[in-house]
Amino acid sequence: MLNLKESGTLKILDKVKSMQSKGVDVIQLDVGEPDFDTPRNIVEAAHRAMLEGFTHYTPSAGIPELRDAVAEKLRSENGLDVRRENVLITPGSKQALFYAVMALVDEGEEVVVPTPAWPSYIEMVTVAGGTVREVPPKDGFSPDIEGIRSAVNERTKLMILNSPNNPTGYVYSQEELRALAEIASDSRVYVLSDEIYERILYEGESRSFGSIPGVEDLVITVNGFSKTYAMTGWRIGYAAGPRDVIAAMNKLQQHSASCPASFVQKAALAALSPETPVRPMIEEFRRRRDFLCGALNRIGAFRVEKPRGAFYLFPEITLAGIDSVQMCNLLLEEAHVSTTPGEAFGGFSRNIRISYANSMEKLEEAVSRIEGALRKKG
Ligand SMILES: Cc1ncc(COP(=O)(O)O)c(C=O)c1O
Structure with missing residues (x-):
């Protein structure tokens, strides 16, 4: 526990909360x-389930109809060869990631x-007693394939990939996925x-890593409902992978969470139905991304390219003599806008992370405050 770091983002959050309380x-x-409300059809499904008394423990791996629906989604949309036995429903995808790391990584x-x-990711590996080898990107935010190849050795058990990426919004290309699959x-x-x-995702496609031929028995795919459905x-989230790994993860779930909340699983089932209005939310995120990228590049203190996915920007600070922690403090104290230092994502002291999962009105106000604060600083 002494080796475990507090979340870098929480430090900022503590400061934000204290400012807000004043x-x-x-x-x-x-x-x-x-910032959107959870779509109504999802809320209604949970409400109905509760009124019908669906408020007790469920099978630890999740209700069969949700496991089947997730398996069907992963087969038809993601090209994965999975059945109910390959799927575990979890309380959030973070929990799925945690189980996977605990199940796979041994001391050393x-x-x-x-x-x-x-x-x-890094702290989860620390809890499991493992060591992380961080591999920074080579050009822009694309993964350094050769760096990754040489980081793999006989002690390597696992590689953790995230595309579309938090914090950069970078989406791995087909070539990058294939090269990484070859290494694995x-x-x-x-x-x-x-x-x-x-x-x-705003442009192009984002292919599921497990659909690349040759790695089917090595991939644990994690996904969830938090971001896509504003939940x-x-x-609520899930993992899909080889049966033995999923069974091991389920044992961890049995002895910790027991199962995800029963009526939330019914809500997740409703979320997967085609009637859930996801598209309008994505289009709104796109509008915000376009606005914020343009505005930040115009301000002059940052440089950023439009990312293809997620709802974050990871602009480079172009202003001399100020690192990411100082920039975030300046923006918070002088502009009353909270962002996250790039330090928190693997030592990127020249970048900050900005989430645009906030209303257009707030983003416009934030940009004008940031501009004002930087002008004042000179
Ligand atoms: C990359 C990434 N993975 C997983 C999660 C966890 O999401 P959930 O709410 O499903 O636990 C987050 C949430 O911020 C995330 O950014």
């Missing part, structure tokens, strides 16, 4: 949480993580593919 109007661009084993990366299959390394942002507070 009545300061902080625009929060640090949290990765869609290594895990390769291309960076920038979501900070929790040559070295028989498991791959945890975090695809939580798969539907938040962060419901805590």
Whole structure:
């Protein structure tokens, strides 16, 4: 526990909360949480389930109809060869990632993580007693394939990939996925593919890693409902992978959470139906991405390219003499806008993460405040 780091984002959040408690109007661009309400058909399904008394324990791996629906989604949309036995429903995808790391990584084993990366991966590996080998990108945010190849050794058990990526919004190309699959299959390394942002995609396609031929028995695909369906507070996600790995993860679930909340599983089943209005949310995210990229490049203190997915920007700070922690503090203290230092995602001290999962009105106000604060600084 002493080796475990507190979440870097929480430090900022503590400061935000304390400012807010003093009545300061902080625009929060640090949290990765869609501002939309959960679509009505999903809420109604949960409500109905509760009124019908569906409020007790369920099978630990999840209700059969939801496991089947997830398997069907993964077969038809993602090209994965999975059945009910390959699927585990979990309280949030974070829990699925945690189980997978705990099930696969033993004391002294290594895990390769291309960076920038979501900070929790590293801490999960620390809990399991493993060591992370971080591999920074080579050009822009594309993964350094050769760097990853040379980071893999006889102690490597797992590689954790996340595309579309948090914090960069980068989406791996087909060539990159194929090259990574070759590394995994040559070295028989498991791959945890975090695809939580798969539907938040503005251009091109985002292929599921497990659909690349040759790695079918090595990939654990993780996805969830938080981001696509604005369901962060419901805590529901899933993993799909080889039966033995899923069975091991289910044992961890049996002895910790027992099962995900019963009526939330019914809500998740409704979310997967084609009637859920996902498209309007994606189009709104696209509008915000376009606005924010243009505005940040115009301000002059940042440089950013339009990412293809997720709802984050990871702009480079072009202003001399200020690192990511100082920039985030400046934006918070002078502009009352909260962002996350790039430090938190693998030591990117020249970048900050900005989430645009906030309303257009708030984004416009944030940009004008940031501009004002930077002008004042000179
Ligand atoms: C990359 C990534 N994976 C997983 C999660 C966890 O999502 P959930 O709410 O399903 O636990 C997040 C949430 O911020 C995320 O950004």
